[in-house]
Structures are given as structure tokens and as C-alpha cells.
Amino acid sequence: MDFQEKVRKGFYEQSFMSFLGAEITNIEAGFVQIELPFNKNLLQQHGFYHGGVVATLADNAGGFAGNTLMSEDEQPLSIEFKVNLLNPAKGEKLVAKAKVIKNGKRIKVCEVNIYGILEGNELHCAVAIVSVIATKQEL
Amino acid sequence: MDFQEKVRKGFYEQSFMSFLGAEITNIEAGFVQIELPFNKNLLQQHGFYHGGVVATLADNAGGFAGNTLMSEDEQPLSIEFKVNLLNPAKGEKLVAKAKVIKNGKRIKVCEVNIYGILEGNELHCAVAIVSVIATKQEL
Amino acid sequence: MDFQEKVRKGFYEQSFMSFLGAEITNIEAGFVQIELPFNKNLLQQHGFYHGGVVATLADNAGGFAGNTLMSEDEQPLSIEFKVNLLNPAKGEKLVAKAKVIKNGKRIKVCEVNIYGILEGNELHCAVAIVSVIATKQEL
Amino acid sequence: MDFQEKVRKGFYEQSFMSFLGAEITNIEAGFVQIELPFNKNLLQQHGFYHGGVVATLADNAGGFAGNTLMSEDEQPLSIEFKVNLLNPAKGEKLVAKAKVIKNGKRIKVCEVNIYGILEGNELHCAVAIVSVIATKQEL
Numbered sequence: 272m273d274f275q276e277k278v279r280k281g282f283y284e285q286s287f288m289s290f291l292g293a294e295i296t297n298i299e300a301g302f303v304q305i306e307l308p309f310n311k312n313l314l315q316q317h318g319f320y321h322g323g324v325v326a327t328l329a330d331n332a333g334g335f336a337g338n339t340l341m342s343e344d345e346q347p348l349s350i351e352f353k354v355n356l357l358n359p360a361k362g363e364k365l366v367a368k369a370k371v372i373k374n375g376k377r378i379k380v381c382e383v384n385i386y387g388i389l390e391g392n393e394l395h396c397a398v399a400i401v402s403v404i405a406t407k408q409e410l
Numbered sequence: 411m412d413f414q415e416k417v418r419k420g421f422y423e424q425s426f427m428s429f430l431g432a433e434i435t436n437i438e439a440g441f442v443q444i445e446l447p448f449n450k451n452l453l454q455q456h457g458f459y460h461g462g463v464v465a466t467l468a469d470n471a472g473g474f475a476g477n478t479l480m481s482e483d484e485q486p487l488s489i490e491f492k493v494n495l496l497n498p499a500k501g502e503k504l505v506a507k508a509k510v511i512k513n514g515k516r517i518k519v520c521e522v523n524i525y526g527i528l529e530g531n532e533l534h535c536a537v538a539i540v541s542v543i544a545t546k547q548e549l
Numbered sequence: 550m551d552f553q554e555k556v557r558k559g560f561y562e563q564s565f566m567s568f569l570g571a572e573i574t575n576i577e578a579g580f581v582q583i584e585l586p587f588n589k590n591l592l593q594q595h596g597f598y599h600g601g602v603v604a605t606l607a608d609n610a611g612g613f614a615g616n617t618l619m620s621e622d623e624q625p626l627s628i629e630f631k632v633n634l635l636n637p638a639k640g641e642k643l644v645a646k647a648k649v650i651k652n653g654k655r656i657k658v659c660e661v662n663i664y665g666i667l668e669g670n671e672l673h674c675a676v677a678i679v680s681v682i683a684t685k686q687e688l
Numbered sequence: 689m690d691f692q693e694k695v696r697k698g699f700y701e702q703s704f705m706s707f708l709g710a711e712i713t714n715i716e717a718g719f720v721q722i723e724l725p726f727n728k729n730l731l732q733q734h735g736f737y738h739g740g741v742v743a744t745l746a747d748n749a750g751g752f753a754g755n756t757l758m759s760e761d762e763q764p765l766s767i768e769f770k771v772n773l774l775n776p777a778k779g780e781k782l783v784a785k786a787k788v789i790k791n792g793k794r795i796k797v798c799e800v801n802i803y804g805i806l807e808g809n810e811l812h813c814a815v816a817i818v819s820v821i822a823t824k825q826e827l
Contacts, residue, residue, distance in 0.1 A: 281455050284455035285453065285454045285455050285460060286450055286452065286453045287451065287452050287453060287460040287462060287463060290451035290452070311425055312425050312426065312429035313425065313426050313429070314424065314425045314426055315424045315426065316420050316423035316424050321424060321466065321469075322466075322469045322470075322473075322488050322491075323426060323462065323463075323466025323467075323469050324426060324462075324466070326462055326465035326466065326491075327460065327461075327462025327465065327466065328462070330460075330461045330462050330465060331460075331461075331462060334461075346456075349461050349495055350494065350495055350656060350680065351492065351493060351494040351495065351629065351658075351678075351680055352465075352492070352493060353490065353491070353492035353493075353631060353770045353817060354465075354490060354491060355489065355490040355797050355817055355819065356487075356488055356489060356490065357789065357790040357792075357797060358790070372774065372812075372815060373772070373774040373775070373812075375774075377655070377682070378628060378682070380629075380772050380774060380815070382815070395789075395790075398789060398797070398799070398817065400629075400770065400772055400815065400817060402628065402629055402680065402772065404656070489795060489819065490768065490797075490817075490819055492631045492678065492770060494651070494658050494678055494680065496650065496651040496653075497651070511635065511673070511676060512633070512635040512636070512673075514635075516794070516821070517767060517821070519633050519635060519676070519768075521676070534650075534651075537650060537658070537660070537678065539633055539676065539678060541633065541767065541768055541819065543794070543795070559733050562733035563731065563732045563733050563738060564728055564729050564730065564731045565729065565730050565731055565732065565738035565740060565741060568730070589703055590703050590704065591703065591704050591707070592702065592703045592704055593702045594698050594701035594702050595763075599702060599704035599744065599747075599748075600744075600747045600748075600751075600766050600769075601704060601741075601743055601744025601745070601747050601748060602740075602744070604740055604743035604747060604769075604771075605738065605739075605740025605743065605744065606740075608738075608739045608740050608743060609739075612739075624734075626773075627739050627773055628772065628773060629770065629771060629772040629773065630739075630743075630771060631768065631769070631770035631771075632743075632768060632769060632770075633767065633768040634765075634766055634767055634768065
């Protein structure tokens with residue numbers, strides 16, 4: 272199983288991703304992209320995407336970006352992440368782009384940028400830094 | 411409208427909270443508690459609550475804890491948060507307890523602890539620090 | 550060598566600690582306390598302790614709190630930390646109190662609170678969360 | 689007083705910067721660069737620059753990058769920052785490069801990258817995200 276198949280499989284085994292309606296749309300070595308179309312269930316009280324939705328994409332994109340650089344028997348486990356919410360998250364979909372900025376043996380550190388796509392333009396909603404550990408154990 | 415009513419109203423105006431099935435179960439000055447019963451839609455690939463679900467509770471509990479100390483015309487807006495995932499999030503429900511540790515005029519800083527309730531026992535899943543700004547503007 | 554001796558030795562091998570004038574004043578399993586007396590070299594432009602001084606204590610206290618729970622051949626390495634500056638850092642000394650909140654096999658997570666001691670009273674300056682990895686390798 | 693003069697003045701009014709030996713070497717709208725030459729007082733127990741030194745540069749570079757976009761009567765105040773230590777900090781000097789990624793009215797969010805310069809090559813030591821508030825009050 273190549274890393275792209277492994278990442279895709281892991282992604283879709285998460286019930287929460289299909290519940291939200293998220294898709295993984297690009298998988299490269301050290302990079303993944305996740306997209307989430309607008310859905311009226313995902314909002315906070317002002318009609319923007321909920322900060323938790325944004326954080327979910329950050330966590331998940333970071334984890335799987337890290338996973339692209341792990342061996343076949345390793346699983347990604349986010350140990351911590353920080354999200355800065357820069358602008359209201361709005362638009363016809365959200366896109367999270369995660370890249371590995373430190374490919375440590377055990378710890379991968381990823382930077383994730385999340386954008387709202389508003390009439391085709393990217394609006395920068397959030398930046399996140401995610402630390403992911405490679406684990407061989409069943410959790 | 412007292413602060414408890416204001417917080418409760420804000421909480422339930424978020425479509426994402428009812429989509430997840432979360433409830434706000436305690437509202438005091440400088441403190442809120444949110445609970446989320448188990449639901450098979452909320453999981454990651456190993457069967458634990460998704461890290462994004464944990465982060466959502468952290469963000470939301472922190473924001474509304476901050477809101478308990480704001481004036482009636484102020485709205486809470488999370489500007490950033492950091493989550494450390496300490497243990498696998500499992501159990502019959504998740505409970506997030508947020509308290510304000512700095513009640514600044516504009517910025518409230520909250521510490522949030524998230525627990526899985528497993529056969530009645532609290533398992534410490536995560537700790538988060540959330541910065542919330544009080545805003546009077548429409549976002 | 551017991552853990553207290555190991556921690557004390559590691560602490561004082563750091564040239565930066567003696568340059569600042571910091572002392573480690575309490576070492577228990579899962580807890581350390583560091584103190585730093587006032588010194589006019591440690592300030593920012595408004596006469597308070599510099600945020601970097603506060604962060605230094607947070608990083609160091611967290612790392613050595615983690616170290617108290619590591620085996621003799623393991624060294625602590627901070628992988629990331631977040632500091633929230635809650636109040637201006639002032640007083641006759643700074644005190645950082647770090648406790649381990651997750652004693653993972655590889656990763657220890659510590660919460661650190663930093664106080665300015667002003668006429669004997671603790672003023673809460675900052676809270677930090679520090680992730681520390683146990684490493685056996687020479688760095 | 690233009691913003692470059694204001695930033696330079698604020699920077700050098702910090703006793704901690706001259707104590708460390710740091711210089712501000714580039715000031716543009718939304719960007720600053722700080723450099724710190726090697727000095728045997730700045731080290732941790734393995735002979736690398738101390739994590740607190742790295743964090744100090746992150747905090748300071750972020751704060752002054754934010755300051756470049758503030759009005760003349762506003763002062764920068766870091767409210768929180770997160771640092772990920774990616775590689776051992778070594779070399780003949782450290783360089784911190786901070787850019788504003790969100791120029792909010794009140795809150796500026798900066799990304800800071802810190803490099804060790806080793807025989808002229810940049811080694812990526814750390815990434816930090818810093819939130820800075822513009823304040824008109826005396827602190």
C-alpha cells in the first residue's frame with residue numbers, strides 16, 4: 272500500500288469526516304489538502320463556520336500530512352495543536368492545506384493554513400501549527 | 411437578560427452544537443461546563459472521539475466562559491487556542507470545564523480541561539488555553 | 550544519582566541560567582520551582598520583566614519538571630511551548646512552578662504558572678503549557 | 689517619528705536586548721528581523737542556544753513586526769505566543785524573521801521563523817506564532 276492509499280484509507284475511516292462532509296483532495300509527500308463544502312450544520316451563532324470545524328480541519332490535515340512521511344506500520348497521532356483564527360470563516364467551502372515543516376524521526380511538525388473560498392477567492396481564515404507523533408502501537 | 415440566559419442563548423444558536431449533540435450544563439460567573447454524549451459519528455479511525463471534537467468543546471467552553479464576564483452588548487470571539495491531547499478521548503460522554511484565569515478588559519484567557527467519562531470516572535483527555543476577545547461589533 | 554541531583558546538575562550546566570541569575574528552589578517528582586531575582590538587565594521598554602524572560606522560565610521549569618519523571622539515561626528536550634502573558638511581570642522576583650499533567654512514556658506535558666512576587670504577594674504573570682520529549686540520544 | 693524610528697527606539701529601550709546582545713537589523717511595514725551573535729552565556733546544557741533565547745527572539749520580533757503597523761501612539765504588547773523548537777539552535781548567530789499575517793485593528797498575528805546561521809547557511813531552528821495587541825494605555 273503506498274502512502275497515498277494509506278492516508279486516504281485512514282482519512283475515510285474517521286466517522287467524523289463523513290459526518291462533516293469533508294474530503295481529502297490532494298495527498299503528496301509532506302502535504303495534504305482537505306476540503307469541506309458549506310453545510311448549515313457547521314455554523315456558530317453569527318453564521319460563520321464554527322471555530323471547532325476550522326480546528327478539526329487543522330488537526331486532521333496536519334495529522335495526515337505527517338502520515339505521508341511515516342512508514343507503513345506507523346500511525347499519526349496529534350499530540351497538540353494551536354489555531355489562530357484570523358478572519359471569519361465563510362464561503363462556499365473551507366480548504367485546509369497542511370505541509371510538514373519538520374520531518375523528525377518521531378515528531379512531525381506541520382503548518383496548516385485554512386481558507387474560506389468565497390466566490391472563488393481564498394480568504395485566509397486560520398493558521399495552525401500541529402505536532403504529530405508516529406506511533407506503532409495500537410492506541 | 412442575565413449572563414446565564416445570554417450564554418445559553420448564544421450556545422444554542424450555534425447549529426454545530428446541536429449537530430454534535432452538545433449541551434451546556436453549568437454556567438457560572440467565570441465558568442461553564444459543556445457535555446457531549448457518545449455518538450458514533452464523532453470518531454476518528456481508532457474509535458476514539460476525534461481530536462477536532464475535543465478541540466470544538468475546548469474552543470466553545472472557553473468562549474462562553476469568557477462571555478459570562480462580558481457586558482450584555484459584548485460578544486465572545488475566540489482569537490486563538492491551543493489544545494494538548496493527553497489521553498485517548500473515550501467514554502460514554504465528554505465533559506469540558508472552562509474557567510477564566512485572566513479577566514482582562516478586552517481579552518479573557520480561559521483554561522479548559524476535557525474529560526471522558528468512562529463508567530462514571532473522569533479520564534483527563536485534554537487541556538486547552540483559549541484567548542477570547544470581547545467585541546461589540548457585528549462580525 | 551537520584552532525580553533531584555540529576556535535575557539540579559542539568560539546570561546549573563546551562564550557562565543561560567547563571568547569566569540570568571535563576572535558581573532552582575524545589576524539585577519533587579513531577580514538580581519543580583525556579584526563582585529569578587529582579588535584575589535591571591531583564592526588562593522590556595516599560596520596566597517589566599521581558600516576556601522572553603518569562604518564557605525562559607516557563608520552558609526551563611517545564612523541561613525539568615518532565616525530567617524528574619524520566620529514567621537516569623534520559624534527557625529532557627522541550628519540543629514546543631505556549632505562553633499566555635496574563636499580567637505585567639513585576640516584583641522583587643519571578644517564580645515559576647511547573648507540574649507534569651501528563652506523564653507519557655515519551656512525552657511529558659507540563660503546566661507552568663509564573664508569578665511576580667510583589668511585596669510578598671504572588672501576582673499571576675503567565676501560564677504556559679510545555680511538551681517535553683525524553684531522549685536518550687546525544688542531541 | 690516614522691515607524692522605523694519608533695520600532696528601533698522601542699527595541700533598544702529594552703535592557704534585556706542589550707544584555708543578550710541582540711540587534712534589530714531590518715524594519716519594514718509588517719516585517720522585522722532581529723539578529724543575535726553567539727555568546728557563551730546563552731546556552732543550555734548541551735551547548736546549543738537556550739530555548740528561552742529562541743523564544744525571546746520570537747516574542748520580540750513578533751511584537752515589533754506588529755508595531756510597524758500600529759499608529760504612533762500605540763504600543764505593542766504580546767499577549768501570547770507558541771514556539772515549536774524544530775532543530776537544535778546552533779551557529780555563529782541566530783536570526784529571527786517576523787511577518788504580520790493578520791493585521792487586525794487591535795490584534796496583529798505574526799509568524800516568526802528563527803534560524804541558526806551555520807557557516808553562512810540557515811538552519812531552521814523554530815517557528816512561532818505571536819499575538820500582539822495594540823495598546824494606547826501606559827501599561
